[in-house]
Amino acid sequence: xxxxxxxxxxxxxxxxxxxxxxEPNRTATLVDVVVLRSPxxxxxxxxxxxxxxxxxxxxxxxRPQAVALERVFARSDVSTIMGxxxxxxxxxxxxxxxxxPVALHTPSEVKAAITGYGRADKAQVGAMVARILGLDAVxxxxxxxxxxxxxxxxAWRTGGAAGAAIADAEAGAGAAARxxxxxxxxxxxxxxxxxxxxxxxxxxxxxxxxxxx
Numbered sequence: 001x002x003x004x005x006x007x008x009x010x011x012x013x014x015x016x017x018x019x020x021x022x023e024p025n026r027t028a029t030l031v032d033v034v035v036l037r038s039p040x041x042x043x044x045x046x047x048x049x050x051x052x053x054x055x056x057x058x059x060x061x062x063r064p065q066a067v068a069l070e071r072v073f074a075r076s077d078v079s080t081i082m083g084x085x086x087x088x089x090x091x092x093x094x095x096x097x098x099x100x101p102v103a104l105h106t107p108s109e110v111k112a113a114i115t116g117y118g119r120a121d122k123a124q125v126g127a128m129v130a131r132i133l134g135l136d137a138v139x140x141x142x143x144x145x146x147x148x149x150x151x152x153x154x155a156w157r158t159g160g161a162a163g164a165a166i167a168d169a170e171a172g173a174g175a176a177a178r179x180x181x182x183x184x185x186x187x188x189x190x191x192x193x194x195x196x197x198x199x200x201x202x203x204x205x206x207x208x209x210x211x212x213x
Contacts, residue, residue, distance in 0.1 A: 006064035007151030012083025016143030022155035068154035071104040113153040
């Protein structure tokens with residue numbers, strides 16, 4: 001059974017929102033994608049309310065089973081990071097009120113999952129998102145593609161099932177990598193092979209970190 005994931009690329013001026021259905025074999029299908037906006041001439045409470053209203057409407061319409069957010073990092077532009085953090089909080093609250101699981105993914109995690117390379121640029125991520133979803137064009141603006149990438153990344157990292165243990169997914173990934181096929185016996189796509197390579201690299205680096213700790 002497919003899992004429906006809502007991906008959110010948080011931002012106060014532009015908030016990318018993407019919804020995808022992902023099968024257990026990691027085949028992904030676009031459900032919806034939109035960029036919510038709030039004008040800079042509004043005060044912050046009303047800007048937050050406007051984005052919140054849009055997120056509420058999308059959740060009500062599409063009924064996702066999980067929510068994936070970009071993890072916020074401190075940067076020099078304080079106003080941007082504040083807006084991003086505020087919208088992240090709004091999204092988490094909306095999810096919590098519906099008992100939806102929320103996962104935070106770093107940009108490098110998303111890039112590695114989607115392209116196989118943790119330092120891929122936005123153009124590469126967008127191109128792979130379009131390819132994975134079978135789209136004729138890359139979703140625009142970049143916030144839209146980033147939101148879809150987050151949703152796909154989360155579904156793949158949890159094995160295509162909401163709340164599934166990542167360890168189970170990694171075990172399946174190891175078997176698939178050895179055979180070149182998924183659990184259903186289907187040949188892996190280039191994107192899926194890239195994801196498997198990224199997962200193996202992440203597992204190695206994670207083990208190294210644990211040893212150092």
